Amino acid sequence: MDDDLQEDIRRLADLIGEAERCVAMTGVRLGATEDTEAKAAGSAWGEAASLEVLLTEPARFWDNWLPRAVEASQREVTPAHVALARLQDAGIVAAVITQAVDHLHGKAGDGDLIEVHANVLSCRCTRCEDVYALAEVQALAAAADDGVPRCTREECGYPLRPTGTLWGEPLVEQAVIRAWDMAAWSDLFLVLDTQLRTDPMAMLPSVPLQRGTRVAIVGTTRTHYDRYAALVIPRPAPEVLVGVADILAPGA
Numbered sequence: 331m332d333d334d335l336q337e338d339i340r341r342l343a344d345l346i347g348e349a350e351r352c353v354a355m356t357g358v359r360l361g362a363t364e365d366t367e368a369k370a371a372g373s374a375w376g377e378a379a380s381l382e383v384l385l386t387e388p389a390r391f392w393d394n395w396l397p398r399a400v401e402a403s404q405r406e407v408t409p410a411h412v413a414l415a416r417l418q419d420a421g422i423v424a425a426v427i428t429q430a431v432d433h434l435h436g437k438a439g440d441g442d443l444i445e446v447h448a449n450v451l452s453c454r455c456t457r458c459e460d461v462y463a464l465a466e467v468q469a470l471a472a473a474a475d476d477g478v479p480r481c482t483r484e485e486c487g488y489p490l491r492p493t494g495t496l497w498g499e500p501l502v503e504q505a506v507i508r509a510w511d512m513a514a515w516s517d518l519f520l521v522l523d524t525q526l527r528t529d530p531m532a533m534l535p536s537v538p539l540q541r542g543t544r545v546a547i548v549g550t551t552r553t554h555y556d557r558y559a560a561l562v563i564p565r566p567a568p569e570v571l572v573g574v575a576d577i578l579a580p581g582a
């Protein structure tokens with residue numbers, strides 16, 4: 331490990347070690363800061379995964395959404411997810427707020443997790459709210475003539491929809507409220523691998539900053555909060571997180 335990396339890890343570990351209420355925020359994919367958010371928002375995928383397309387062209391919606399949801403659901407927990415989970419288990423990180431829909435933070439550990447977009451692991455009926463696991467949704471879509479999965483409950487049969495947020499929809503309200511509460515409650519707010527370009531989550535670090543709470547930012551892309559942060563580490567979050575966990579939660 332190079333000395334500069336070690337120094338960055340030590341500085342962040344010191345900050346986290348001094349905090350009593352460290353809350354972390356991650357982007358759409360931990361370990362991939364690269365333009366994922368911007369691409370998703372501006373791309374054909376973003377457009378096809380919208381509420382409007384679900385309502386007006388459901389076959390096209392499912393044709394686009396399902397394979398991507400399946401891909402996200404099959405991603406594997408990375409050492410970075412494990413490191414963050416170790417810090418949570420050890421009581422060093424109190425909560426994780428994430429924009430990811432792959433539920434990898436939930437798979438890595440059972441700490442307090444706030445998923446502001448929910449996740450892609452399930453769908454629900456648009457009428458009776460019955461919940462279906464993604465694998466069931468796939469089977470229902472494959473069996474349907476038009477590729478649109480529908481509720482199997484007797485006398486229902488309404489189309490399903492993803493449980494999580496679609497483009498053009500507001501985020502999960504309860505999760506956003508909790509995210510704002512936790513950010514205000516924190517005494518160190520840790521921003522990991524997110525470009526902070528998508529509102530309203532792009533606003534979240536301003537909550538601790540306005541209270542004079544320290545913010546630390548780790549990630550390869552610059553953010554508009556860098557100049558206000560107590561510490562900025564312009565490296566991919568995974569190598570830093572693993573190092574910090576080794577210092578603060580050894581053996582965990």
Ligand SMILES: [Zn+2]
Nearest residue numbers: 455458481486
């Ligand atoms: Zn139903």
